[in-house]
Amino acid sequence: MEWTPIWLSLKLAAITTFILLIIGIPIAYWLSRRSSWVKVIFEAILTMPLVLPPSVLGFYLLLTFSPNSPIGKWLLDYFNLSLVFSFEGLVVASVVYSFPFMISPVKSALAHLPASLAEASYTMGKSKLETFYRVLLPNIKSSLLTATVLTFAHTLGEFGVVLMIGGKLEGVTKVASIAIYDAVDNNQYGQAHQYSLVLFAITFAIVILVFVFNRNSSGGPLE
Amino acid sequence: MFRRLISSGIITLMVMPAFAQTVRVAVAANAQYVVKKLATDFKKKTGLTVEVISGSSGKLSAQIQNGAPYDLFLSADMDFAQSVYGNGFALTKPKTYAYGSLIVCSSTGADVKNWKKYIATSTSGKIAIGNPKLAPYGKAAEESLNHFALYKAIASRLVFAESISQVNTYVLKGVVNIGFTTESLFYELDASQKFVWEKVDPSSYEPIAQGAVLLKHAKNKNYSNNKKFYDYLFSADAKAIFRKFGYKTA
Numbered sequence: 207m208e209w210t211p212i213w214l215s216l217k218l219a220a221i222t223t224f225i226l227l228i229i230g231i232p233i234a235y236w237l238s239r240r241s242s243w244v245k246v247i248f249e250a251i252l253t254m255p256l257v258l259p260p261s262v263l264g265f266y267l268l269l270t271f272s273p274n275s276p277i278g279k280w281l282l283d284y285f286n287l288s289l290v291f292s293f294e295g296l297v298v299a300s301v302v303y304s305f306p307f308m309i310s311p312v313k314s315a316l317a318h319l320p321a322s323l324a325e326a327s328y329t330m331g332k333s334k335l336e337t338f339y340r341v342l343l344p345n346i347k348s349s350l351l352t353a354t355v356l357t358f359a360h361t362l363g364e365f366g367v368v369l370m371i372g373g374k375l376e377g378v379t380k381v382a383s384i385a386i387y388d389a390v391d392n393n394q395y396g397q398a399h400q401y402s403l404v405l406f407a408i409t410f411a412i413v414i415l416v417f418v419f420n421r422n423s424s425g426g427p428l429e
Numbered sequence: 430m431f432r433r434l435i436s437s438g439i440i441t442l443m444v445m446p447a448f449a450q451t452v453r454v455a456v457a458a459n460a461q462y463v464v465k466k467l468a469t470d471f472k473k474k475t476g477l478t479v480e481v482i483s484g485s486s487g488k489l490s491a492q493i494q495n496g497a498p499y500d501l502f503l504s505a506d507m508d509f510a511q512s513v514y515g516n517g518f519a520l521t522k523p524k525t526y527a528y529g530s531l532i533v534c535s536s537t538g539a540d541v542k543n544w545k546k547y548i549a550t551s552t553s554g555k556i557a558i559g560n561p562k563l564a565p566y567g568k569a570a571e572e573s574l575n576h577f578a579l580y581k582a583i584a585s586r587l588v589f590a591e592s593i594s595q596v597n598t599y600v601l602k603g604v605v606n607i608g609f610t611t612e613s614l615f616y617e618l619d620a621s622q623k624f625v626w627e628k629v630d631p632s633s634y635e636p637i638a639q640g641a642v643l644l645k646h647a648k649n650k651n652y653s654n655n656k657k658f659y660d661y662l663f664s665a666d667a668k669a670i671f672r673k674f675g676y677k678t679a
Contacts, residue, residue, distance in 0.1 A: 288496055373482065375480075376482075
């Protein structure tokens, strides 16, 4: 069995999760503060990938980043960067696609923290940033873990978007889910079984991990 | 936890493997098997690696026109190759590398020898053809069914597959009773597979002339390697392999 697609999936999931941790947590924090209609719309847009068919996202990403479009051409001309049929493109697509999985658990956990927690910290002279990192975040550790793990697992399971903008390039965009599809297409059922089994094992272990870690909290795995 | 996540993220970013330069060939689904055989032979002769990406001709041509980094395109017909060339994505005009042959087949024991009578009278099971808009073999199947005035009668039982490989999957797994596909499928099966097939009368559909083009992307890197594979496609050795797998060559 070729391990490259599995490795590629893990790499894509790791990078996506890493990027989403950096940009997702501040956004989740911002969204968890007093709500306004701007935030409602913003959050709705970020949550859309959860319900929108991946083909819709893939289709418009393809059009946007195609070298025939102004944006795609600009990226190519000035940065020599192509976001279609490239690994970088998959990262961008996965970040968009997995956004709600990072945002929603973190936001809901932050919103449920008692306001007195932050206030106590402020009265002791801590800055907003310090309060956030040393008081708020440690208090939502289990939600952070859930968000991280779900983002990772969800990216591993990505298929539709990758199929639209990836193009099955060996070692570049042919991630495990696509390799299974390709193996079935080419009559290599043995290989399809192997990839499926490995993916099953990884995702199963991940989900078990979340359940074990969160077994004492009453919420479901998505909270 | 964060520090650990961040450092593992950075490590992951740093160890992105660099892939060796290969000739990337986008191949119509019907020919993916034979082109892999060609790739093996080509590697033996030149030491160069060929990566095969397969899909329906229509899908591959759309990908190419949206910037897919392929070096060659082996279509299942001339039209898709021509559209790629006409829109300025190819260096060479479409050239026929092989002529395909359409078969009717079954792994569920349908009477394919008398398939015209069989599909007109038996109502059991579905019939798979490639999507005529994307897969030239699907188009040929549609032409043939129309030629024998069978299309209307069986239209409700037709299943349109995304590419010819999907037709093959449907047939081999027995989810359809009958499928129209490429003759070359037969040569990639092992003897244990239950499979009956019959050639579809070639006069009932337009000849399936399969065109290849060398793409603009081939110029970016290792042009000479890409050109070498393009030339190899039309060599006597390659033609012999094509013929071995059920194609005709000029």
